[in-house]
Amino acid sequence: MTEKNRRNPSQPRAQATVEAIEQATFQILEAEGLAKLTTNRIAERAGVSIGTLYQYFADRDAILAALGQQQAEKIRQKITDILLDAPHSDSVRVIVQTVMQGLEGSPETNSILSDALIRKQGQAVLTRHHLAFLDSISGRAEYDFALGRESAFILTHVVTCLLRAANAQPGLALSREALEDELVLLMHSYLIALDARAKKQASGGA
Amino acid sequence: MTEKNRRNPSQPRAQATVEAIEQATFQILEAEGLAKLTTNRIAERAGVSIGTLYQYFADRDAILAALGQQQAEKIRQKITDILLDAPHSDSVRVIVQTVMQGLEGSPETNSILSDALIRKQGQAVLTRHHLAFLDSISGRAEYDFALGRESAFILTHVVTCLLRAANAQPGLALSREALEDELVLLMHSYLIALDARAKKQASGGA
Amino acid sequence: MTEKNRRNPSQPRAQATVEAIEQATFQILEAEGLAKLTTNRIAERAGVSIGTLYQYFADRDAILAALGQQQAEKIRQKITDILLDAPHSDSVRVIVQTVMQGLEGSPETNSILSDALIRKQGQAVLTRHHLAFLDSISGRAEYDFALGRESAFILTHVVTCLLRAANAQPGLALSREALEDELVLLMHSYLIALDARAKKQASGGA
Amino acid sequence: MTEKNRRNPSQPRAQATVEAIEQATFQILEAEGLAKLTTNRIAERAGVSIGTLYQYFADRDAILAALGQQQAEKIRQKITDILLDAPHSDSVRVIVQTVMQGLEGSPETNSILSDALIRKQGQAVLTRHHLAFLDSISGRAEYDFALGRESAFILTHVVTCLLRAANAQPGLALSREALEDELVLLMHSYLIALDARAKKQASGGA
DNA sequence: GATGAATGAGAGTTCATTCAT
DNA sequence: CATGAATGAACTCTCATTCAT
Numbered sequence: 001m002t003e004k005n006r007r008n009p010s011q012p013r014a015q016a017t018v019e020a021i022e023q024a025t026f027q028i029l030e031a032e033g034l035a036k037l038t039t040n041r042i043a044e045r046a047g048v049s050i051g052t053l054y055q056y057f058a059d060r061d062a063i064l065a066a067l068g069q070q071q072a073e074k075i076r077q078k079i080t081d082i083l084l085d086a087p088h089s090d091s092v093r094v095i096v097q098t099v100m101q102g103l104e105g106s107p108e109t110n111s112i113l114s115d116a117l118i119r120k121q122g123q124a125v126l127t128r129h130h131l132a133f134l135d136s137i138s139g140r141a142e143y144d145f146a147l148g149r150e151s152a153f154i155l156t157h158v159v160t161c162l163l164r165a166a167n168a169q170p171g172l173a174l175s176r177e178a179l180e181d182e183l184v185l186l187m188h189s190y191l192i193a194l195d196a197r198a199k200k201q202a203s204g205g206a
Numbered sequence: 207m208t209e210k211n212r213r214n215p216s217q218p219r220a221q222a223t224v225e226a227i228e229q230a231t232f233q234i235l236e237a238e239g240l241a242k243l244t245t246n247r248i249a250e251r252a253g254v255s256i257g258t259l260y261q262y263f264a265d266r267d268a269i270l271a272a273l274g275q276q277q278a279e280k281i282r283q284k285i286t287d288i289l290l291d292a293p294h295s296d297s298v299r300v301i302v303q304t305v306m307q308g309l310e311g312s313p314e315t316n317s318i319l320s321d322a323l324i325r326k327q328g329q330a331v332l333t334r335h336h337l338a339f340l341d342s343i344s345g346r347a348e349y350d351f352a353l354g355r356e357s358a359f360i361l362t363h364v365v366t367c368l369l370r371a372a373n374a375q376p377g378l379a380l381s382r383e384a385l386e387d388e389l390v391l392l393m394h395s396y397l398i399a400l401d402a403r404a405k406k407q408a409s410g411g412a
Numbered sequence: 413m414t415e416k417n418r419r420n421p422s423q424p425r426a427q428a429t430v431e432a433i434e435q436a437t438f439q440i441l442e443a444e445g446l447a448k449l450t451t452n453r454i455a456e457r458a459g460v461s462i463g464t465l466y467q468y469f470a471d472r473d474a475i476l477a478a479l480g481q482q483q484a485e486k487i488r489q490k491i492t493d494i495l496l497d498a499p500h501s502d503s504v505r506v507i508v509q510t511v512m513q514g515l516e517g518s519p520e521t522n523s524i525l526s527d528a529l530i531r532k533q534g535q536a537v538l539t540r541h542h543l544a545f546l547d548s549i550s551g552r553a554e555y556d557f558a559l560g561r562e563s564a565f566i567l568t569h570v571v572t573c574l575l576r577a578a579n580a581q582p583g584l585a586l587s588r589e590a591l592e593d594e595l596v597l598l599m600h601s602y603l604i605a606l607d608a609r610a611k612k613q614a615s616g617g618a
Numbered sequence: 619m620t621e622k623n624r625r626n627p628s629q630p631r632a633q634a635t636v637e638a639i640e641q642a643t644f645q646i647l648e649a650e651g652l653a654k655l656t657t658n659r660i661a662e663r664a665g666v667s668i669g670t671l672y673q674y675f676a677d678r679d680a681i682l683a684a685l686g687q688q689q690a691e692k693i694r695q696k697i698t699d700i701l702l703d704a705p706h707s708d709s710v711r712v713i714v715q716t717v718m719q720g721l722e723g724s725p726e727t728n729s730i731l732s733d734a735l736i737r738k739q740g741q742a743v744l745t746r747h748h749l750a751f752l753d754s755i756s757g758r759a760e761y762d763f764a765l766g767r768e769s770a771f772i773l774t775h776v777v778t779c780l781l782r783a784a785n786a787q788p789g790l791a792l793s794r795e796a797l798e799d800e801l802v803l804l805m806h807s808y809l810i811a812l813d814a815r816a817k818k819q820a821s822g823g824a
Numbered sequence: 825g826a827t828g829a830a831t832g833a834g835a836g837t838t839c840a841t842t843c844a845t
Numbered sequence: 846c847a848t849g850a851a852t853g854a855a856c857t858c859t860c861a862t863t864c865a866t
Contacts, residue, residue: 605807
């Protein structure tokens with residue numbers, strides 16, 4: 001591994017420092033955007049020296065990736081929690097709602113964070129993300145059929161993709177509620193179509 | 207606005223210069239990515255001096271935006287052409303195919319170009335893009351009903367969004383053909399669902 | 413080649429800039445030593461911006477190497493000139509004198525410059541230096557015998573090496589004149605010993 | 619002076635710590651060079667904290683100087699031992715051999731260490747070195763005459779200087795044995811020349 | 825119109841050193 | 846005595862942009 005050893009904080013003081021850096025990064029990102037997100041600014045806002053920052057993060061992107069990681073983890077957790085709590089709820093709507101609400105911070109911030117995560121960790125992360133998502137849907141009685149890779153990809157990405165696009169254009173003034181309904185409709189109808197095709201192929205193949 | 211009047215190239219020589227700059231930009235973007243796309247490099251590759259470059263483009267982003275503009279225009283034109291030539295074809299598939307084939311350059315290049323276009327010209331561009339897209343679909347017998355803004359947004363963005371996402375992850379090795387079929391299925395099923403809802407509301411409202 | 417293209421100055425203004433940078437480097441080196449020789453300081457002293465500096469030199473070492481090159485060239489030229497002008501003079505003394513006088517700048521400066529030159533261009537440079545030196549000595553009637561590689565190395569390096577060492581210790585207060593005499597004596601006696609050994613071997617081998 | 623009192627390690631544990639630091643420094647120097655020799659790295663490799671390191675050494679250079687000291691001491695001791703054991707051996711050859719073999723570590727490491735020693739302790743060290751060296755030669759029957767300062771300087775530095783230079787250019791592939799012979803010849807012929815001159819002056823002066 | 829030398833703010837990053845625990 | 850988190854001055858180097866020629 002050519003990765004440099006960056007201290008991983010054991011002492012509580014260090015832990016606090018790391019959190020301060022992450023928070024500062026998030027705030028600057030929200031308030032001023034990626035262009036103004038410099039490591040010096042982050043350190044200043046976090047109330048630590050620039051040297052301290054570099055003791056915990058190899059470079060600027062590492063901070064973003066860490067935040068992206070945390071964000072992804074939160075959403076995954078939320079979906080799981082809800083489905084465990086209310087196993088009979090409409091899982092598609094649950095997922096859509098969670099993704100829509102779950103992303104703290106502006107959409108721009110979010111896309112920056114996930115981009116950073118992908119850049120650092122490669123596609124492996126997304127594949128895990130992907131699979132966790134599918135787990136939430138499949139295994140449920142309603143949609144019990146084999147998914148092609150492409151279908152699975154679409155199911156796990158439509159919502160996030162469209163939300164990102166919608167958020168990128170605040171001028172369109174799309175309604176959150178209406179968008180939610182449309183996304184649920186989109187996914188439902190696609191799932192039904194997949195189901196229909198699966199059955200047809202099954203009977204046709206017999 | 208600090209925008210300066212940049213020469214509007216009417217003379218053929220000037221036109222050639224502008225094209226050289228645009229081509230150089232595109233090539234560098236493809237070959238080396240945004241990080242290595244410096245204005246000096248562009249000028250060098252285009253065979254003009256950096257000063258000349260700045261006589262035709264206000265700044266680096268202006269070049270990207272111009273390329274983005276051209277790219278969007280091309281796709282729009284292609285769709286229109288095909289639908290005029292073969293008015294009875296499956297317009298959804300035509301659109302999907304066009305978008306899939308139409309984007310010359312790597313997906314990264316494309317997202318950079320459209321980002322630049324949006325940044326420069328704001329949402330106005332996208333709305334025009336948007337409307338052109340919708341024009342291709344509506345007015346056709348099959349899907350003749352009023353679209354909510356959110357539905358319209360989804361229809362005009364799903365394909366592009368998902369393609370971009372798919373392209374960003376070459377590791378998944380998704381099949382182009384299968385993806386095309388799935389996207390067509392996705393849009394068809396959504397349009398049918400919209401149609402069904404519209405009819406239901408119409409009869410329910412009566 | 414992975415070397416970045418650095419402009420090589422064609423316009424007179426550029427030429428002046430390059431010279432200013434080289435002079436500034438030399439002066440700082442003399443006055444404050446390598447530790448304080450930063451690129452910013454050089455640029456400042458040269459009266460150019462740091463960006464300009466980096467348009468002509470890839471990095472700090474490139475400046476030092478350039479200076480080292482020039483210095484080596486000067487000495488080589490001087491020795492050649494003197495021997496051409498006065499072919500019957502004591503070539504050993506000429507060389508010793510030239511090396512002693514020829515190095516402008518403090519000995520520290522000089523060793524820094526030659527080190528930089530070697531680092532950049534590898535041993536090839538030194539070998540050329542080496543050969544040029546030997547040319548000055550051999551071919552002369554007095555010392556006409558084959559030199560082993562090790563003997564040649566010693567002949568071409570003693571003077572420089574010892575001068576560098578002497579200069580590094582100003583506290584010893586060695587006299588320049590006495591040192592010159594001693595170095596000439598050292599080289600003469602070594603050459604005579606080499607000659608004697610060569611003759612002995614020749615007769616022994618017969 | 620800003621020098622702080624650093625602990626003088628009398629306890630065995632402290633002694634072990636100091637040695638660990640010195641060894642770590644030597645190893646890093648050999649393996650990765652001066653550029654990668656950071657105090658943090660040294661402490662890590664020595665298995666002590668950076669704070670502990672600074673309890674025994676005032677700064678980074680102090681570690682290098684200590685190593686340089688030890689290295690110089692070892693060589694001096696070796697020469698003395700050999701000459702005491704075999705008082706009739708060719709002392710010039712003994713010295714040359716000892717210096718050639720005695721330098722553990724790469725030539726680069728060695729020049730770094732002696733440089734550090736000189737920087738820290740000034741010329742006093744070298745003068746002692748110098749004198750110790752001369753003691754080995756003079757007082758011996760063969761070369762019993764007064765040395766001028768410059769001659770003494772040359773005698774005590776030629777070997778080290780030339781070896782350092784030779785080592786700095788591994789590309790020349792000089793033979794160790796041949797080099798030894800040449801160095802012995804060089805010193806012998808110089809000593810003979812000095813002797814001859816001394817006698818001539820003595821008789822001329824009478 | 826074209827040129828390209830010059831600009832310089834500011835980015836990311838390092839590392840010897842300190843000092844509270 | 847040992848620790849290691851924190852420091853921050855200082856560094857090298859980039860690149861969009863200007864403007865005298």
